[in-house]
Amino acid sequence: METINLKLTVEETNKILQSLGSLPYLQVHQLIHKLQYQAGEQLNDRLATESETEQAVAEAKK
Incomplete structure (x- = not known):
């Protein structure tokens, strides 16, 4: 099966899940499980x- 990648905000994803x-x-x-997992x-x-990144910055400040 061919797949596609979508870029959605967390808010948009939640709206889709609510609709489903x-x-x-x-x-x-x-489908809900697949969306939640990904x-x-x-x-x-x-x-x-x-x-x-935060750990690296903290180490660099020492």
Whole structure:
């Protein structure tokens, strides 16, 4: 299956998830899970990078 990449804000992603939540569960649960998983991975990666940057700055100040 061909894939696409979208760039959305967290707010936009949440709005999509809320909209999907109003549809029948059996029709959308796999899509909701996939969106949440991919968003979580990206946010965790960003948080880890920010943490590493903060640690490097703190070490440089010593």
